[in-house]
Amino acid sequence: NAGVTQTPKFQVLKTGQSMTLQCAQDMNHEYMSWYRQDPGMGLRLIHYSVGAGITDQGEVPNGYNVSRSTTEDFPLRLLSAAPSQTSVYFCASSDREGQPQHFGDGTRLSIL
Amino acid sequence: EDQVTQSPEALRLQEGESSSLNCSYTVSGLRGLFWYRQDPGKGPEFLFTLYSAGEEKEKERLKATLTKKESFLHITAPKPEDSATYLCAVGDILTGGGNKLTFGTGTQLKVEL
Numbered sequence: 077n078a079g080v081t082q083t084p085k086f087q088v089l090k091t092g093q094s095m096t097l098q099c100a101q102d103m104n105h106e107y108m109s110w111y112r113q114d115p116g117m118g119l120r121l122i123h124y125s126v127g128a129g130i131t132d133q134g135e136v137p138n139g140y141n142v143s144r145s146t147t148e149d150f151p152l153r154l155l156s157a158a159p160s161q162t163s164v165y166f167c168a169s170s171d172r173e174g175q176p177q178h179f180g181d182g183t184r185l186s187i188l
Numbered sequence: 189e190d191q192v193t194q195s196p197e198a199l200r201l202q203e204g205e206s207s208s209l210n211c212s213y214t215v216s217g218l219r220g221l222f223w224y225r226q227d228p229g230k231g232p233e234f235l236f237t238l239y240s241a242g243e244e245k246e247k248e249r250l251k252a253t254l255t256k257k258e259s260f261l262h263i264t265a266p267k268p269e270d271s272a273t274y275l276c277a278v279g280d281i282l283t284g285g286g287n288k289l290t291f292g293t294g295t296q297l298k299v300e301l
Contacts, residue, residue: 107287177222177234179224
């Protein structure tokens, strides 16, 4: 009964490096999203997907790419890391519109 | 633009001391008001969804209510294990379909013996 699994849990990068944050869900949910959480701010939507092969931008998409080749997986790519991308990243999924989103435990990312 | 404001930012209670957390919102078309609990180092854990004014939901010591402008999370006789950050979010449907949650910044609750 894993739910939403995110890897890695922690990562430190240097400015300019690239990396992929992994997200997998085992609930057969169509909708998946990526959020970032910063001190003093609510979680903000980066990118989302309504099904395999379909993605779109959220509120703060710059510097990030996503793809959705399967229902289960929704990786988030940082193309060229910047210190402003230091944050905690959460992946979430839900089975349809208006339904609760279920979150993973996050990836804590520091960019030096 | 959807906005969510939570108050207070932090709340310290004695065990058994009941209180309420507030979530006020402005949204063009509400598609659910969601309450989550977040423990340190963890992701938000879903508690309740409310869809229409007047609706109430309960779970153990927690009760959530909804009006047209705000929601309250009432905590009755809290215990130390209720200590966490409580997040409120409003749901909306995105142009391309799918869900968007707009979150408040949370209320950090600490319950002491």
